[in-house]
Amino acid sequence: MKKLTLTLSLKGEGRVRVKRLRDYVMADFSVVGHSVYRKDAAQKATGQVLHVGNIEMSGMLHVAVLRSPYPHAQITRIDKARAQALDGVAAVLTGADVAAMPGVDPYYGPAFRDQPILAVDRVRHIGEPVVAVAAADRRLAEDALQLVEIEYEPLPPVLDVLEAVKPESPVLHPKLRAAGTFADLAHVRAGQSSNVCYHFKLRKGDVEKAFAEADRVFEDTFRSPPAQHVPMEPHITLAYLDESQRINVWSATQTPSYVRTELSAIFGLPMNRIRIRVPYLGGGYGAKLYAKLEPLVTALALITRQPVRYALTREEEFVTITKHGVVAKLKTAVKGGAITARKCEVYWDTGAYAEIGPRIVHKSGYTSAGPYRMPNVWIDGYCVYTNKPPAGAFRGFGVPQVIWAYDSQMDIIARALGADPVEFRLRHALDEGEAFATGTPVRAFGLKPAISRAAEAIGWSKPKTASSGAKARGRGIASGVKAVLTPSISGAIVTMSADGSVNILSSTVEMGQGAETMMAQIVAEELGVAFDQVHIVQPDTDITPYDTITAGSRSTYHMGNAVRMAAAKIKSELAAVVAAKLEVNPEDLVAQGRRIFVRGSPERGMTIGEAFLAKFGSLGTTLTGEAICQTTAIPMDPETGQSEKCTEYWFPSATAVELEVDTETGQVDILKFFAVGDAGTAINPKHCEQQLLGSAITHLGLTLFEEMVFEEGRLLNGSLLDYQIPSIKDMPKEFRSIVVQVPHESGPFGAKGIGETGALTVSAAIANAIEDAVGIRIRDLPITPERILSHLAARREKEAHRKSS
Amino acid sequence: MTIPVFELLRPKTLAEASELLLKHGDDARLIAGGTTLVILMKQRTVYYPYLIDLQGISGLDHITADGEGLRIGAMATQRAVETSLLVRRSFPALADAFGKIGNVRVRTTATVGGNLAHADYRLDPPPVLLILGADLVLSSPKQTRTVPIKDFYRGLYETALEPGEILAEVRVPPAPEGSRTLYLKYSSLSANDWPCLGVAALLKGNAKRCDELRLGVGGLAEKPLLIEGLELARNETITDSLLDEIARLVDEQISPISDLRGSEWYKREMARVFVKRAICALAEEDPHL
């Protein structure tokens, strides 16, 4: 193997900036920047948490669903009479029944209304809901399902994403209806003659000319398979009609506001006739975005006029929502040691229904060439229907799949050129203010510091420990970025009572990521009250304002800004009172330690209680502030993908690993792992570190063994007995995270977000380290021991062949 | 994921349990820890109107030893075997194999009998019991018979149990004087997973001179196998070429099923690697060398 020489100095300008920021955080703030305990820690540790599954209502019905055994088929007959006759069965519902409900749209979906609440005429994936039963208990409902008779006429299934795009392939959706949720999808009329439901294009410079003039051209195809989110709590929804016959829904969803809009569209009801409430989630990871069980459960509640609850089993979870399988073809030109062009052809397997696929192909697709300097870029991203369970958002929103491709190839190129992989990345990494492939200048872009910190942590410039026996050691690094979803909106209301206690009304969902703690820290800081004085009112569309989504690492920035601005309004009202009393300029007042006082002279001021009394002359009064954080983007040119502002900000990520490959078994043992991410200001440093590690663990499993294995459209490992996720025994020996803090000028206290950053660069870093260890390049995920061993065996055979001939 | 209505029968004696099995035939099934059976019934892959619970029968969960060896009752939990000082002292590889099953929640509930009778091709304990020459005591109203474990497994999920028969006890004879045993479990996906394969080895002697070698493997055929023909190693020095010869012997006798944890090709490769590793580990471990 070629020896790599290291020429870079790790003390780049990025580190200086990091230091400066740390000083600023610590010096100025009393709650923000401190690793306070989670708001929900005590509740969760003592089992006091409310989940949808804990809510019982009298007369509540339970749901079971009969699902398609075929990947693609015509439904020719459904006989539900025997099921309906079973004692205790309240309703047996088919797609035709839903379609017959007056004023009801039987189809839903965030991008296209292509997904039936229950299959109508046709099924398009194994596990698709066909008949639903609501009964007095779950067992009865399942018993009833066994009495339903369905006849199918199988149709040829479309199972491979590259086959699906061929003109001769059967078409899953001859007609498509845009959902109207996203302005730039409104014009999309694709799909009629093909399975491509969305095509993203980016064109910058002249790639063909660059390929013609290149010293070397690299072509590689990378694959990553569909996979599962595996939140500890499976999907669950409870719906009932309240005393004013309004639809009430308790649901484990990451999108309460969206669910309300979707139910209003499906059932043709005014938004205020629908109330969505969300207690704590047992994890989401993107699985619980947009409408899932809510349309079906609501339909059943409307029909039975009884409370109805549906809790998915783990097995049903597997056929409900998945991570996109991706085939990415990359072609890269190099001239004079620098990358001059990259062409990316990326096929996204979105399964039987588009779900949020088109958004992923657009919002993540534009980063397919990487955060590197290259004058010519060409990207084609195809969102493709196949007869598999629908694919949707998954922690990282598609970006891990494209980084898997481009940062594996970065290493391939660096090695081929004899360049050091770290130096090669740093040399190409975009600098502050430089234009991304979309033409958008990057801002608050801690990519270089992230790469440098990762390299430094792994000891890149020092020799690695020697391999011994059958074990070969290697080190690898990878970097990449994700852009935050833009535009989006977060609204918040903050109320303060005369005793200084505060309520935050926000539709941000707490799913384990620590959003409640973040909001409380920001508001406590802004109003100068103690962290414990702040209470979070959980999402309830009757009282908490609109929020686009709890996803995409966006809540700290968007909701953080909204709650901060709302709190600032209260602060300025109080400051006005104090200023009038003390005859000082309100601008000179600060809120700290539950008092409002003149900056620098704490004795000149009032307690919050005194200020309230001064303003209202009465006890028990409240002040309310409301604010909306709305980010905007300049729509991309549909032909070239160019936009002066395609995103509000970026999440730079780097991972460095040292591992050992057992050359006899192919097994990988990760010895050191550093997850590095630029969070902007860390509102809660401990939480940022944990988010980096948590998302890294998810992708550790996805890199090494997670995969939904299909055979003829049938899922072979659709339960946790066979689908493996990382256990405590799979953790790297040394496992750390490093939070880089390059503040964003308009983030709350400079914060951006960190929920997905640790996930982004894991796979490529591991593959790169494996090549470093044993000299083989894996281009397909997951990197199982068998895959490594078969590469090693193939190489051995090739060498033997070469020697003999 | 619910189980249709069934009746739970609670016999007080083995004989009573057998009678119930005979009476209800295919409509009844024994339930021990329930860890496997309950999952299958919840998935509605299998259904039995009668479940015959073995928990109420006393004297089935013993772990004892005497001059004739070790006796483990079918209802002893896997965790009890794993942590038994008696087992750990006399048959450390057996305690180890039970201790490597799934996870601690499964092992605390699942039983020895449930594991062995389930006859999955990848079970961890059978390879060790095979090299130790264990006997299984099968009880029925007519007779109590003893079957060597190598004759117990017939095929995929198939055992020698006749209608009405219940696995009552496992008997492990004393291991040959001066021999050492080892169990290697190899999981190819998550470290917590079922095995891709398991190799149990017994060696008497050392690297310079092998007095006796036994090998048992799991996950490499439709049933656990005791490797035959290992006499060829007797009185031999353990060299690379001997190891190759043994690996060849193993390769001839196994017929791996391609599954999610490895293709046939991979399992054959791993059989070679882990058989060699097990023998080398035992050979090197010899305190007299």
Ligand SMILES: Cc1cc2nc3c(=O)[nH]c(=O)nc-3n(C[C@H](O)[C@H](O)[C@H](O)COP(=O)(O)OP(=O)(O)OC[C@H]3O[C@@H](n4cnc5c(N)ncnc54)[C@H](O)[C@@H]3O)c2cc1C
């Ligand atoms: C998550 C998970 C992981 C696992 N991983 C492993 C692993 O890594 N390695 C491994 O070896 N095993 C593994 N197992 C299998 C585990 O050991 C089984 O669950 C166990 O073998 C069944 O024991 P039980 O007592 O629960 O039996 P039950 O589920 O009660 O019964 C299992 C079967 O045996 C029959 N049966 C039970 N007792 C008797 C008896 N005395 N006589 C005759 N028939 C009887 C029953 O009728 C039934 O058919 C795993 C299981 C689970 C659930």
